[in-house]
Amino acid sequence: MVIEYNGTVLRNEVAIKKQRTYKSQNRGVFMFRIDSERVVDASQTGGLARYINHSCTPNCVAEVVTFERGYKIIITSNRRIEKGEELCFDYQFDCVDSQHKIACHCGTADCRKRIN
Numbered sequence: 001m002v003i004e005y006n007g008t009v010l011r012n013e014v015a016i017k018k019q020r021t022y023k024s025q026n027r028g029v030f031m032f033r034i035d036s037e038r039v040v041d042a043s044q045t046g047g048l049a050r051y052i053n054h055s056c057t058p059n060c061v062a063e064v065v066t067f068e069r070g071y072k073i074i075i076t077s078n079r080r081i082e083k084g085e086e087l088c089f090d091y092q093f094d095c096v097d098s099q100h101k102i103a104c105h106c107g108t109a110d111c112r113k114r115i116n
Helices: 012-024
Strands: 003-005 008-011 031-033 038-041 060-067 070-077
Touching: 008 012, 012 038, 038 070
Parallel strands: none
Antiparallel strands: 003 070, 008 038, 031 038, 060 070
């Protein structure tokens, strides 16, 4: 385990409204989807894991773990991480139509050129 991605667990409808609000306020949006109904909002109350970047060839993996009292998102390493190496994981965003694609700039040899 490297770090926990923490924040406030929201229903999908609330997360969509908050995302719009954050964007209208020109704030950063840091949300992690647990499933089709729940999202962890780390935009205001999250820890350092919210700053981990995407990579098409990541050195970490994000796992959703279910507990009796809720959910935890655990970031684990999938290989040895060298001192000073940036942590990264594949965001695994849903594929969308071509006009809403997000460019990827991870720079790895296996870069897919888009995050979604």
